[in-house]
Amino acid sequence: MALLQISEPGMSAAPHRHRLAAGIDLGTTNSLVATVRSGSAACLPDADGRVTLPSVVRYLENGKTEVGYAAFAAQKSDPLNTVSSAKRLIGRTLADLHQNTHYLPYRFGDNQRVIELHTRQGVKTPVEVSSEILKTLKARAEETLGGDLVGAVITVPAYFDEAQRQATKDAARLAGLNVLRLLNEPTAAAIAYGLDNASEGTFVVYDLGGGTFDVSVLQLTKGLFEVKATGGNSALGGDDFDHRLFCHLLEQNDLSKLNEQDSRLLLSLVRAAKEQLTAQTEAVIETTLSDGHKVHTVITRQEFHNLTQNLVQKTIEPVKQALKDAGVSKADVKGVIMVGGSTRMLHVQQAVATFFGQTPLNNLNPDEVVALGAAIQANVLAGNKADGEWLLLDVTPLSLGLETYGGLAEKIIPRNSTIPTARAQDFTTFKDGQTAMTIHVVQGERELVADCRSLAKFTLRGIPPMAAGAARIRVTFQIDADGLLSVSAQEQSTGVHAQIEVKPSYGLDDGAITRMLKDSMDNAAEDMAARARAEAVVEAESLTDAVNAALELDSDLLEAEELQQIRQGIAALQGRLKDGKAEDIRAAVAKLSHSTDNFAAKRMNRNIRRALAGQSVDNI
Numbered sequence: 001m002a003l004l005q006i007s008e009p010g011m012s013a014a015p016h017r018h019r020l021a022a023g024i025d026l027g028t029t030n031s032l033v034a035t036v037r038s039g040s041a042a043c044l045p046d047a048d049g050r051v052t053l054p055s056v057v058r059y060l061e062n063g064k065t066e067v068g069y070a071a072f073a074a075q076k077s078d079p080l081n082t083v084s085s086a087k088r089l090i091g092r093t094l095a096d097l098h099q100n101t102h103y104l105p106y107r108f109g110d111n112q113r114v115i116e117l118h119t120r121q122g123v124k125t126p127v128e129v130s131s132e133i134l135k136t137l138k139a140r141a142e143e144t145l146g147g148d149l150v151g152a153v154i155t156v157p158a159y160f161d162e163a164q165r166q167a168t169k170d171a172a173r174l175a176g177l178n179v180l181r182l183l184n185e186p187t188a189a190a191i192a193y194g195l196d197n198a199s200e201g202t203f204v205v206y207d208l209g210g211g212t213f214d215v216s217v218l219q220l221t222k223g224l225f226e227v228k229a230t231g232g233n234s235a236l237g238g239d240d241f242d243h244r245l246f247c248h249l250l251e252q253n254d255l256s257k258l259n260e261q262d263s264r265l266l267l268s269l270v271r272a273a274k275e276q277l278t279a280q281t282e283a284v285i286e287t288t289l290s291d292g293h294k295v296h297t298v299i300t301r302q303e304f305h306n307l308t309q310n311l312v313q314k315t316i317e318p319v320k321q322a323l324k325d326a327g328v329s330k331a332d333v334k335g336v337i338m339v340g341g342s343t344r345m346l347h348v349q350q351a352v353a354t355f356f357g358q359t360p361l362n363n364l365n366p367d368e369v370v371a372l373g374a375a376i377q378a379n380v381l382a383g384n385k386a387d388g389e390w391l392l393l394d395v396t397p398l399s400l401g402l403e404t405y406g407g408l409a410e411k412i413i414p415r416n417s418t419i420p421t422a423r424a425q426d427f428t429t430f431k432d433g434q435t436a437m438t439i440h441v442v443q444g445e446r447e448l449v450a451d452c453r454s455l456a457k458f459t460l461r462g463i464p465p466m467a468a469g470a471a472r473i474r475v476t477f478q479i480d481a482d483g484l485l486s487v488s489a490q491e492q493s494t495g496v497h498a499q500i501e502v503k504p505s506y507g508l509d510d511g512a513i514t515r516m517l518k519d520s521m522d523n524a525a526e527d528m529a530a531r532a533r534a535e536a537v538v539e540a541e542s543l544t545d546a547v548n549a550a551l552e553l554d555s556d557l558l559e560a561e562e563l564q565q566i567r568q569g570i571a572a573l574q575g576r577l578k579d580g581k582a583e584d585i586r587a588a589v590a591k592l593s594h595s596t597d598n599f600a601a602k603r604m605n606r607n608i609r610r611a612l613a614g615q616s617v618d619n620i
Contacts, residue, residue: 021180021382022141022152023188023374026130026168028087028237029210029341031055032368033137033152034375035145036384041192041375043368044144052367053140055210057132058082059121067136079105079264081119085239086129088211089115090171091164105260127167131174138177151178153378155370157212158184158230161398162443162455165484180381182484185209186216187227188373189339192364194220201334202228204322206352206360207370208315209340211237215319217326217333229325229416231318238274238342241308245270245299248307249285252297262289277301278344305347312351319355325416336360341367396421396479402487403440403449405430406534412477415445424476426492430542432549433465437473439489439498447527448534460489462496468542532582540573540589547596550603557602569595 023041025032030052034043043051050069058071059081066074075082083106089097092115094108109116109123116123134154141149154177156168165182172179186205193203200221207214214232218225246267250256258266265287273283282300289295323330336352338360343349352360364372396419401411404427413423429437437460444452463471472492479485488499547570555563569592576588 019150019382019384020142020145020147021150021375021378021384022137023183023371023376023378024134024137024152024154024177025185025188025371025374026087026133026154026156026171027055027209027370028085028212028239029055030367031133031137032371033141034368034371035141036375036379041372041379043371044141046140053133053136054084055087055133056082056084057086057129059119059124061120063121065132067132076261076265076268079260080107081121082264083117083119083124083129085211086126086133088235088237088239089126090130091161091167092126105263127171128174130168130171134172134175134177138175149177150382151180151378153181153183153188153374153381154179155183155185155188155374157207157209157232157234158186158214158216159212159232159234161234162485164234169484180378183374183377184214184216184227184230185370186214186230186337186339187218187225188370188377189337190216190218190220190225191373191376192369193337193361193373194225202326202328202332203335203337204319204333204356205337205339206315206319206343207232207339208342208348209237210342211235211239213237213315213318215315215322217322217328226418227416228328229322231322231325233314233318236311236314238340240311241274241342241345242267242271244308244311245274245304248299249295249297253293253295255289255293255295259290262291265289266295273299274304274345277304278346301346309347312345312348315348316351316355330356333358337369338362339366339369398443399445400441400443400455400477400479400485401452402475403442406538407449408531408534408538409442409444409447409449409452412475413479417479419479422476422478424474427473427475428469429463429466429471429473430468430538431545432468434468434471435463435465436461437463437489439475439487441485441487447531451527455485456487458487458489458498460491460496460498462494463491464494468545529582533585536582536585536589537577540577540585543589543592544570544573547592550596550599554599554603554606557606558599562598565595566592566599 021035023034032043032051032053034041045051046053046068053068054072056068056071056075058066058074058078060066071082072084075084093112094110094115095112097115107118109118114125116125117129138149138152152172154168154172156165160168168182169179186207189205189207190203201219203218203220205214205216205218207216212232212234213236214230216230217228219228249266249270269285269287273285276283277299280301282298285295285297285299287295333356336356336358338349338352343366349360396413396415396417399411399415400413401409404410410425412425413421427437438457439460440449440457441455442449442452443455446452460473463473473489474492475487475489477485477487486499488497490497547566551563551566558566569588573585573588573592576585580588
């Protein structure tokens, strides 16, 4: 008699079968892949027992690629065809990099929509480079686990914007990976710490990687991981410490313009020296350049700390802001979780310990903790573990909204809102007979659209012609668990609908997100004044249009003196619109409105008489 395999509702049709899933930390310097086996998460090693994979890709003459350690070793000899730190370029344009291309040994294309890198195999983009790294990690996982992956959770910096997140998903698709979810790196670290250490309370995740810095404030309770606030700098990481030491080396040895091979050679040497200074008090950088110039420099630990102390301080400012946004003090923080290889630098450890007044948590490998957390989440999403056992609540780092009349930015989803989420707000038309409306989606914290980042535009057509303010257009913003946005608009009476998935083809420039938040605070008073004036202007223009329309129809109801008074009020209001403050405009609006009260009463009486004309009392 055959045995029946019976599964509970919501479970796999084959409950005895473990579905293979992985967590991937796609890093700037190194990448890792992890999975859950026998109930615990572990990073998967390569054939030589190494769990890390250098995030470096080399394009060979035979059309093949090298990824990882072999490519890393070839950086000095073949810099133009060997790409590292692609994560710093993904989802960006050359304009976003500004002056920071001078120490990158690449030949950039002139495409204004996406960064292009010229190699011997033709033009490559950061998305394609990242896909090669993901392919290698996918192959490692499938070979180790003995089967095909059903999907993977890929981690991204919390401060990655819409373009960078979408570009990461595109890279995964090129690699043949099914993305179960994009997960913020600090949140992944908290998952690993929360489950492995059974921690509860308020924790701060300080994540300093090779190319990005993130900080998140999380509330951990049994079964609940809630992100309270997030912050950081998407263009600050260990690479910047390397570059600072690199510039110091050039100064010490009177070096100026170097060729690509010498630049990559010195960069690799200063990176090695930086790592040595964690365990040693000094490091020696010694080599001979291609032109025969000999380099010999001794760097002390204190010297390195002095050179890069301001970079460390740049990480503390977002920490202060994140605590403020979360409404917690340093005394409320139970522990500080250190994530990322760059947190091994001693002055980074010291700065964090001094700021919080406690020793940071380092009992999990800072290089592996993000991948481990991603693996735990992947195991849940693959259906191997009931997701009711714990709940993950992440947040969106920047406010999302749309442009309203007068160039105002109306926030629909405020920053630090828990995701996934959906919010709707009703808007209306501004002019009589308006049959279409352009929806302009923006991102940022400022009050005016001109000070925010434009994400997308689409048009809702087919609005029935009505009087201004009569139509009701409901605009809905939806952010999925990956932090990706879609926007829809629907006219309520007819059901006319339009929608767009926001897929910008560019990224925010260096420090743009941090700058947006800082600007919103530094310019708060100015922004509010500008918003108040813009709102007053909209009110004034609306009243002026309504009065002029009424005069065209019923000016015969007015005495000459009354008509002149109203026209003077309109002229005075128009004069205030040129350079008047909000309070001046509102005063002129009030004066004009008051002068039209009698006119409004006369129009109402006329309209009532028109409506009742020819009707008997019985019909009313």
